[in-house]
Amino acid sequence: MSILMIGIDHSMAPVDVRARFSFTKKQAGEAVEKIKLMDGIRGCVLLSTCNRLELWASVENENVPLYHYLCQIKEVPEEEWASFFITRKDREAAEHLFFMTAGLKSQIMGEDQILTQVKEALSLAREHFASDGVMEVLFRMAVTSGKKIKTDISFSHGNASVIHMALKMLEKQGYTVSGKKVMVIGNGEMGRVSAQALMDAGADVRVTVRQYRSGIVDIPMGAGRLDYTDRMEYLPSCDLVVSATASPNYTLRREQFDEIRVPQGLVLIDLAVPRDIEPSIREIPGITFYDMDSFSTKKEEQDAVNESEAENLKAASAIVEDQLAEFFKWYSGQDVIPRVMTLKEDAVEDMDRRIQKVLKALPVDDNDKEKLKENLNAAAGKVVLKLIFGLRDSLSPDIFLSCVAGLEKLYEE
Numbered sequence: 001m002s003i004l005m006i007g008i009d010h011s012m013a014p015v016d017v018r019a020r021f022s023f024t025k026k027q028a029g030e031a032v033e034k035i036k037l038m039d040g041i042r043g044c045v046l047l048s049t050c051n052r053l054e055l056w057a058s059v060e061n062e063n064v065p066l067y068h069y070l071c072q073i074k075e076v077p078e079e080e081w082a083s084f085f086i087t088r089k090d091r092e093a094a095e096h097l098f099f100m101t102a103g104l105k106s107q108i109m110g111e112d113q114i115l116t117q118v119k120e121a122l123s124l125a126r127e128h129f130a131s132d133g134v135m136e137v138l139f140r141m142a143v144t145s146g147k148k149i150k151t152d153i154s155f156s157h158g159n160a161s162v163i164h165m166a167l168k169m170l171e172k173q174g175y176t177v178s179g180k181k182v183m184v185i186g187n188g189e190m191g192r193v194s195a196q197a198l199m200d201a202g203a204d205v206r207v208t209v210r211q212y213r214s215g216i217v218d219i220p221m222g223a224g225r226l227d228y229t230d231r232m233e234y235l236p237s238c239d240l241v242v243s244a245t246a247s248p249n250y251t252l253r254r255e256q257f258d259e260i261r262v263p264q265g266l267v268l269i270d271l272a273v274p275r276d277i278e279p280s281i282r283e284i285p286g287i288t289f290y291d292m293d294s295f296s297t298k299k300e301e302q303d304a305v306n307e308s309e310a311e312n313l314k315a316a317s318a319i320v321e322d323q324l325a326e327f328f329k330w331y332s333g334q335d336v337i338p339r340v341m342t343l344k345e346d347a348v349e350d351m352d353r354r355i356q357k358v359l360k361a362l363p364v365d366d367n368d369k370e371k372l373k374e375n376l377n378a379a380a381g382k383v384v385l386k387l388i389f390g391l392r393d394s395l396s397p398d399i400f401l402s403c404v405a406g407l408e409k410l411y412e413e
Helices: 015-020 025-036 066-074 078-084 090-101 113-127 133-152 162-172 189-200 228-237 254-259 279-283 299-308 310-354 356-361 366-394 397-410
Strands: 002-009 041-048 052-059 086-089 181-185 204-209 224-227 240-243 266-270 287-290
Touching (some): 086 090, 090 113, 090 310, 162 266, 189 204, 310 356
Parallel strands (some): 240 266, 266 287
16 A cells, blocks of 8 residues: 655646646546545545646555546647656655645745645545545645644745736736736636725725625625626726636637737736646737746745744654654554454464363353453453554554564464
């Protein structure tokens, strides 16, 4: 048994590659159902966000072809995309998940959204009967570790998101959103966060709402509401447009701009994966275009962040190490538990044979002897398990397995 993951993220693959392997919630649910049925898979979880795609699995052995299965699901040629993927297994995989869930592998150090996304990925796998015990415990402990890190350690960027990074970059370039007219296309989580951040920065914000859902959609207080079908009519009056939907189709297409007056100096920000805004729009004179990859932290800036957060990272690492030790203490027992239970049965049978003469000599009727024998067997089984699992808790995994192997030799036929 082993733990495997394959994945791509913002550090390895550009937005168009990430888009090729992105999943909507419905698609992700269908995918884990199919993958769970493939050879060698015991359980799986699929994490799909704007910045990463990761497929996790509890497998029969480390040779299970996860990347092949993923390419089958996405119906893409394996050789074309393999260089963008990384594979991790067992401890390396678990460590990556724990650090990632705490936001320590994100574009913004310590960001909060990934914790929720990891929880939702596990819930989705559970809803589609794709997770198993190993995936359940691994992801739950990763979430526990992430929560503890966020509670105990204060990272300077913990409450930020990509829109905050975008606004900070625009500000460095001399562009301020205060007083600007802004349209936010999309009223999901990213759209709401973007609208709130823009209003906090002083912008006049309207959020698009699909007409058939307009009565039940929550948008940030103070933001205007705009029917999605009217977006192109409103766009000429905008200074900035942010699009952040989960739609598989473009929300803004190149030909739509041929029919309107494009305001000079218009800024377009595409926060979606797959893209919301057709890339060729960037060629229109007077438009400044940004996508998710426009806001990746430069290496020198990231080095400065890492240096300033060195103590926090050290403290977070200590929490992760503790949680990893707990997980692998549990995990190492998965394969050995059937062996321990067999040992218990052999030991109880051994004791049963040894006390037969004593039981026969007791001055009690046969029914009472049988009840006494059952109680003694139950007690003996509990003592054996207590002793063996006591060894597990106090010895290293290798020494513990050696002890189990030695005990098994006592009852070899």
